[in-house]
Amino acid sequence: MVNERVMEKLGILADAAKYDVSCSSALSKRENKDKGLGNAKGYGICHAFTEDGRCVSLLKILLTNHCIFDCAYCVSRKSNDVKRAAFTVQEVVDLTIGFYRRNYIEGLFLSSGIFDNADYTMERLVRIAKKLRLEENFNGYIHLKAIPGASDELLKQAGIYADRLSVNVEMPTEQSLKLLAPDKNHKDVIKPMEYLKNEIAGYKEEKKLNYKAPLFAPAGQSTQMVIGATKESDLEILGMADYFYQQMNMKRVYYSGYVPISYDNRLPAIGTPVPIIRENRLYQADWLIRYYGFNVNEIVGLNQPNLDLDIDPKLGWALHNLNQFPVDINTADLELIKRIPGIGYLSAKKIVAARQFKKLFPEDLRKLGIAYSRAKYFLAFATPFQMQKDLTSIQIKDQILNLQKSKYKNDFSNQLALFN
Amino acid sequence: MTQVIYDGTYEGWLTAVFEIYEFKFQDIVFAKKEASAVLLFAENHFVVTDVSKANRVLKGLKQRLSSEGFEGIYKAFLSDVNQIEEIMFRFTKYVLSSSINVEEDFGNSDVWELRRATRLTRKEAHRMEAFVRFKLTKDQLYYAIIEPDCDVLPLIESHFKKRYADQRWLIYDVKRKYGIYYDLENVSTIELQFNTKSNSANHLTEICDEKEEFFQNLWRCYFSSVNIESRKNMKLHIQHMPKRYWKHMIEKIPETK
Numbered sequence: 032m033v034n035e036r037v038m039e040k041l042g043i044l045a046d047a048a049k050y051d052v053s054c055s056s057a058l059s060k061r062e063n064k065d066k067g068l069g070n071a072k073g074y075g076i077c078h079a080f081t082e083d084g085r086c087v088s089l090l091k092i093l094l095t096n097h098c099i100f101d102c103a104y105c106v107s108r109k110s111n112d113v114k115r116a117a118f119t120v121q122e123v124v125d126l127t128i129g130f131y132r133r134n135y136i137e138g139l140f141l142s143s144g145i146f147d148n149a150d151y152t153m154e155r156l157v158r159i160a161k162k163l164r165l166e167e168n169f170n171g172y173i174h175l176k177a178i179p180g181a182s183d184e185l186l187k188q189a190g191i192y193a194d195r196l197s198v199n200v201e202m203p204t205e206q207s208l209k210l211l212a213p214d215k216n217h218k219d220v221i222k223p224m225e226y227l228k229n230e231i232a233g234y235k236e237e238k239k240l241n242y243k244a245p246l247f248a249p250a251g252q253s254t255q256m257v258i259g260a261t262k263e264s265d266l267e268i269l270g271m272a273d274y275f276y277q278q279m280n281m282k283r284v285y286y287s288g289y290v291p292i293s294y295d296n297r298l299p300a301i302g303t304p305v306p307i308i309r310e311n312r313l314y315q316a317d318w319l320i321r322y323y324g325f326n327v328n329e330i331v332g333l334n335q336p337n338l339d340l341d342i343d344p345k346l347g348w349a350l351h352n353l354n355q356f357p358v359d360i361n362t363a364d365l366e367l368i369k370r371i372p373g374i375g376y377l378s379a380k381k382i383v384a385a386r387q388f389k390k391l392f393p394e395d396l397r398k399l400g401i402a403y404s405r406a407k408y409f410l411a412f413a414t415p416f417q418m419q420k421d422l423t424s425i426q427i428k429d430q431i432l433n434l435q436k437s438k439y440k441n442d443f444s445n446q447l448a449l450f451n
Numbered sequence: 452m453t454q455v456i457y458d459g460t461y462e463g464w465l466t467a468v469f470e471i472y473e474f475k476f477q478d479i480v481f482a483k484k485e486a487s488a489v490l491l492f493a494e495n496h497f498v499v500t501d502v503s504k505a506n507r508v509l510k511g512l513k514q515r516l517s518s519e520g521f522e523g524i525y526k527a528f529l530s531d532v533n534q535i536e537e538i539m540f541r542f543t544k545y546v547l548s549s550s551i552n553v554e555e556d557f558g559n560s561d562v563w564e565l566r567r568a569t570r571l572t573r574k575e576a577h578r579m580e581a582f583v584r585f586k587l588t589k590d591q592l593y594y595a596i597i598e599p600d601c602d603v604l605p606l607i608e609s610h611f612k613k614r615y616a617d618q619r620w621l622i623y624d625v626k627r628k629y630g631i632y633y634d635l636e637n638v639s640t641i642e643l644q645f646n647t648k649s650n651s652a653n654h655l656t657e658i659c660d661e662k663e664e665f666f667q668n669l670w671r672c673y674f675s676s677v678n679i680e681s682r683k684n685m686k687l688h689i690q691h692m693p694k695r696y697w698k699h700m701i702e703k704i705p706e707t708k
Binding site: 033037038041042045046048049050062063066067068069070072076077078079080081082083084085086087090091126129130132133134135168290291304305307381384385387388389391392395398399 | 665
C-alpha cells in the first residue's frame, strides 16, 4: 500500500506538523489484548531525539495541510504559498503500523488542516483511529486533534479510540487570537474542551463502578499556546494555563515558542530568535505549579508580571521570599524542602528518607546529587551547615550566577560579541 | 586476601556470598571464571554454583528489603560496572547485619554506590526499549542488534514480549554475544554467529523484506523533516541520544544507496 508518493507526502506533512509541541506518550494504560500489536505503557518512551533536542515518541503528522483558515502564525494557512498534500486513511494506518512494528514510535499523533469543514476533517481523523484499533488490533498510543466546531458525536467517537485528545487554544488571549486568526475565537475552542472534560469525568466515574468500562481518552486532554508571537505577559500565559488545569482538568498545557515563519507585519520578523529561554522558564513555572505546590501568584504577580530570564522561577521565588529561609533539612517538612533552590522533587524525598538514619551533613547532600553550591544559601545556619553570611538577595543571585556556567550566559553578557 | 572465583552468573555470585560467610573469609575480591593474574599473593577459593545456597542468601535479603530494593541488587549486578561484585557484597553485608531496612540510608556510601549502579542499568534498559530498531527479514522475523554497556536483555524481555505479541522478533547483544528470541509463544535465550556488517546495501536486499529499505528511508525522511533548524541544539541531542548508540540506529545511518 505504502508507495513512493508517500515519501513526498511524509516530508510535507511531518514538516507542517512539527510546530505542534506535544510529544507525550505517557499516562495511558492500554494493554495488549488478544495477542494484538502494541501495549501503551504508563510511562512515555522517547524513541529518538531531533537535532534540536526534542523528543520523538509519536509519528506526528497532519492528515492534510490544505486549510480553509488563514491564521497568521500557521505554516499551513490558506494564503501561504506552500506545497499541499493529503494522506489517505489507509496510508496513515500503514505508516503507523510499519513504524510501530520496527520500534521507531510509540504511536500516532494526528492533526490536520481544516479542509471543507470541521466535521468532514474530524470524521477522517476518527476513521483512522478506528481502523487502527478495530482492524489492526493496535494498542499503541493515539493522540488526535479535536477540531474546533466538530460535532459532539464525533468527539465522542474520537474519545473511544484515542488515548489523548487536544484542542489548541493557540493564543493566550482573545485579542491576540482575533488579531492573528480572524476566523477563530476562544469560544469554539473552549466548547469541545468542556465537552471532553465532562465525558472524561463521566468515564472515570463509570470506571469506579465497573473496571471493565470501555476506555475514553484515558490519557486525558491537553492544549498548546504559542508564546512570543504576541505581547502577552507571563502572568497572562500562566493564568490561562492555570485556568485550563483547574477548570478543564487538563493533563498538560504546552508552550510553543514562536518560530518566525512569515513576513506578516503583525508578527515578529523572520530572523527574530525563537524565545527558547522564555519557553523553558514557562515550563519550569508550570512544573512548580503542578508538582511543587506553588500557586501561580507566588511565581508571577501584578508587580512582576514576567519571569526572570536569567534565573529559574524557583530561585526567583526564593530570593523574593528570603524570610522563609533558612530551612533546616534535618527537621523541615517535605513541602518546604521541595521549595529550596537546587533541591528537586526526588531529592527532597531522598533527604526525608535518608535523615531517618542519621543527621545529614553537606557532603551527604552532595552525594545525593543536590546542587549544593546553589542550595547552601537557603539551608539552616545550625551545625553541621556552615554559617552563611547575611547576604541580600542580589548578592546571592550574583554569586549563584557566577558559580554556574550557565549555558545561556552569553545571552546575558553585557559585552558585545565582537567576533560573531 | 581471598580471591573468590565464581562462574559469572547471579546465582554463582549469591553462592559465593553464602560461602564467604560460611568460611568467614576476610578481605575478599571477586573474579569471574578464572583467577586474576594480578593478585599474586591471594588465596583462591573456587565457588561451585549451588541453588540452595543462593536461595538462602536471597531469602535473607528479601526479608530485609522492599521488592524494589531486592531487585535493585540484581540490576546492579547487570550493570557490569567496575568492581560491582565488591560493592554488592558490602551492601549485602550491611543489609544482613541490620534489623531494619537500610536501603534508603543514602548517607551510607555502599548504599549509594549500589543505587548508582542500579540506576545505570535501569536507565540503559529504558534507553534500549526506546532505541532498538527492528529490521524485517524475508522470512518475517523482526531483528535488532544492540551494544549496551549494561547487560539489559533480561530486563527488557517482558516489555518487548507484551508489545510485539503478534510478530516474531530477535534482539541480539553483540557485546555479550547472546540474544533473546520470541517465537510467538515464548522468549528464549539464544547464542549465534551474527554478521555485524548488516548495514550494507547488499545485505539489505539479500536478507531483508522488500519493503524494509523503503521503511528505513521513510523513517530517515520523517526524522529529518521534524527537525526545526532554528532551534538546533546538538549538545542536548547528544545528551539524550549518546553517540555510542548511533551505529545501530536507522536515523543516524546514512542511506545505503
